Amino acid sequence: MAEQLRPSPGGGALQGAVRGRVRGPPCTMHCTVVEYRGWKEGYQCGYCASVQGKVSTGMWAHSMTVQDYQDLIDRGWRRSGKYVYKPIMNQTCCPQYTIRCRPLHFQPSKSHKKVLKKMLKFLAKGDSPKVAGDVTEEPMDSHREDAVACSFVLKNESDISQSELKPLNVEETERVETEDNAEEELKKEVESEPPQTCADKDSAGSSERSDSAKLVHATPKPGKGADLSKPPCRKAKAIRKERKLHKLLQNQTHTLEGSPSQVEPQVLHSQNSKSKANQPKSIEDFIFVSLPDDAAHQLEVRLVPVSFEDPQFKSSFSQSATLFAKYQMAIHKDTPSECGEYEFTRFLCDSPLEAENPPSGPDCGYGSFHQQYWLDGKIIAVGVIDVLPYCVSSVYLYYDPDYTFLSLGVYSALREIAFTRQLHEKASELCYYYMGFYIHSCPKMRYKGQYRPSDLLCPETYVWVPIEQCLPTLEHSKYCRFNQDLKAGQDAVRF
Numbered sequence: 326m327a328e329q330l331r332p333s334p335g336g337g338a339l340q341g342a343v344r345g346r347v348r349g350p351p352c353t354m355h356c357t358v359v360e361y362r363g364w365k366e367g368y369q370c371g372y373c374a375s376v377q378g379k380v381s382t383g384m385w386a387h388s389m390t391v392q393d394y395q396d397l398i399d400r401g402w403r404r405s406g407k408y409v410y411k412p413i414m415n416q417t418c419c420p421q422y423t424i425r426c427r428p429l430h431f432q433p434s435k436s437h438k439k440v441l442k443k444m445l446k447f448l449a450k451g452d453s454p455k456v457a458g459d460v461t462e463e464p465m466d467s468h469r470e471d472a473v474a475c476s477f478v479l480k481n482e483s484d485i486s487q488s489e490l491k492p493l494n495v496e497e498t499e500r501v502e503t504e505d506n507a508e509e510e511l512k513k514e515v516e517s518e519p520p521q522t523c524a525d526k527d528s529a530g531s532s533e534r535s536d537s538a539k540l541v542h543a544t545p546k547p548g549k550g551a552d553l554s555k556p557p558c559r560k561a562k563a564i565r566k567e568r569k570l571h572k573l574l575q576n577q578t579h580t581l582e583g584s585p586s587q588v589e590p591q592v593l594h595s596q597n598s599k600s601k602a603n604q605p606k607s608i609e610d611f612i613f614v615s616l617p618d619d620a621a622h623q624l625e626v627r628l629v630p631v632s633f634e635d636p637q638f639k640s641s642f643s644q645s646a647t648l649f650a651k652y653q654m655a656i657h658k659d660t661p662s663e664c665g666e667y668e669f670t671r672f673l674c675d676s677p678l679e680a681e682n683p684p685s686g687p688d689c690g691y692g693s694f695h696q697q698y699w700l701d702g703k704i705i706a707v708g709v710i711d712v713l714p715y716c717v718s719s720v721y722l723y724y725d726p727d728y729t730f731l732s733l734g735v736y737s738a739l740r741e742i743a744f745t746r747q748l749h750e751k752a753s754e755l756c757y758y759y760m761g762f763y764i765h766s767c768p769k770m771r772y773k774g775q776y777r778p779s780d781l782l783c784p785e786t787y788v789w790v791p792i793e794q795c796l797p798t799l800e801h802s803k804y805c806r807f808n809q810d811l812k813a814g815q816d817a818v819r820f
Contacts, residue, residue: 355679357393359409360385370418372767378418383410386677391691394678395713398423398759400787404711404720407677412762414784420804421762423782424773425716425789428745428758433608434775437739440732441611444624451621453730608743624700626740631676631693631709641697642674644704649673652723673709673721687712687748687755696741698724698733708737716757717745738776763792765799783807 366380386409394404401423402411412421433441446452616623629637646669653664673695682690691712698706706724710717719741724733738760745758763781764770773779774796780789783806790807798805 355388355390355681357389358387359389360387362408364413366413366416372419372764372770375418380413380417381410382413383408385409388679389677391678391681391711391713394711395715398713398716398718399782401782401784403761404677406672406675409677415804419764419766420784421764422784422795424760424763424779424792425782426742426758426760426776426779427756428742429749429756430778431608431742431776432605433611433739434777436775437608437735438606438611440735441608441739444731444736445611445614445616447731448622448624449616449620608739609746612740612743622701624698627697627699628689628744629695629697630680630689631674631695632680638695641704645695645697645707646670648704648707648725649723652726655726673723676711678711685752686714687752689748693720696737696744698737700728706733706737708741710741712748712755714752715754716759717741717748717755718759719761742776765796766803781807786810 361384362382364380364382367377368379369376370379386404386407389409394409397409400411401414402409403421403423404410414420414422443454627637629635629641631638633639633642646666649669650659650661650664653659654661676693678691678693680690680692689712691714693709693711696708696710697704698708704725705728706722708722709720711720712718719738722734722737724737742758745755749756758776760773760776760779762770763773774792777792779792781792781795782788783790784804785806786808788808795805795807798807
């Protein structure tokens with residue numbers, strides 16, 4: 326039986342759901358109507374291949390307000406089509422923690438920049454570094470595949486090779502990136518300086534010679550370590566900084582003799598120029614860069630409301646459905662009957678969310694959208710997203726397998742983070758990017774933790790906790806309460 330949840334000022338559908346599902350007359354305004362499907366257990370898990378390990382509860386949403394769905398995903402729920410479900414975290418085989426990224430503080434990592442640069446190079450010059458059969462660069466190209474875990478959808482998971490199931494964990498990834506950045510910076514500085522011998526460096530640091538000589542106790546045997554009778558070789562970076570400082574002091578001295586009033590402005594200008602040059606590039610610096618007039622390709626990203634009443638959605642439906650089938654058969658090994666237009670519509674076009682366009686909201690309004698990536702006049706990828714009062718929620722991604730070399734899973738996620746920042750300029754409360762579920766017990770789903778800073782939702786208190794604080798606990802137990810405050814969550818709604 327369908328049950329209507331009357332809108333309420335404070336809790337939306339949550340209060341109605343907890344207090345017996347308030348029944349009432351048909352709602353003429355935006356309202357939430359759900360059909361509770363109950364507890365479901367003992368069905369196959371797509372993450373650990375357990376035959377009967379998955380446990381969840383769910384409901385069929387005939388219609389739902391964006392605020393009610395926002396409240397639900399902040400309590401661990403998730404939609405797939407019109408089916409809204411929640412894993413029973415302390416019983417299911419693979420606990421699924423809601424994860425969100427904070428786009429306003431997001432800085433792309435070295436690997437993220439590599440993907441963005443690869444796209445720019447492809448658009449500008451047409452370079453396509455294709456390697457036959459190589460998909461290990463981006464094991465989670467389909468970074469929304471957790472959305473297909475419901476019973477009625479197409480297929481649980483794609484076939485992933487063993488090499489793809491062993492990505493670096495977050496700490497290792499950051500360590501490697503830090504080391505790579507340090508090596509790259511040192512390499513640039515060494516290349517910018519003329520070759521120097523140790524003797525040259527000794528002359529630059531002659532003031533240290535006497536101290537170093539005092540430490541010499543014995544001369545090592547030939548071929549056994551460094552010659553301690555000589556001062557240690559200094560890094561090019563330290564020498565370069567010393568020379569710049571010396572030159573700057575000389576310039577200041579000359580200026581003081583001539584025009585003292587100009588010393589401070591010159592120094593400040595030099596420092597400001599240097600600080601601007603050293604600022605890290607944002608996503609927008611890579612995405613919205615101007616292409617040359619003779620660019621090999623043109624990429625256009627269109628935001629299309631999920632509605633057959635929308636002319637753009639209707640005109641592109643056939644092409645989009647064909648791309649979906651191609652993706653499902655190539656990546657998830659579906660049969661043609663499992664990914665036809667009916668399945669496509671039910672899974673990615675049917676949405677319970679009622680479109681809303683309040684004056685204080687973003688220009689596109691709230692609701693469900695397809696973010697279409699058009700390359701030279703054809704769709705090569707579609708990101709399915711929900712725009713909600715406080716976030717952009719990623720639902721699914723499908724793309725043309727011929728363009729796997731562009732790492733479209735990572736690229737689309739970065740575009741959606743940039744899109745969230747853009748919406749925040751008009752709707753100040755919209756400042757998060759929800760990436761679905763983080764599953765630490767499934768190695769191939771850990772990649773979502775690499776979009777920093779990010780938070781995981783505590784399954785007991787429904788408090789957001791930075792992922793750095795959660796990872797050590799998850800290493801010891803797949804189900805965890807992240808918030809250790811015993812008083813927290815006592816008043817939390819549990820359902």
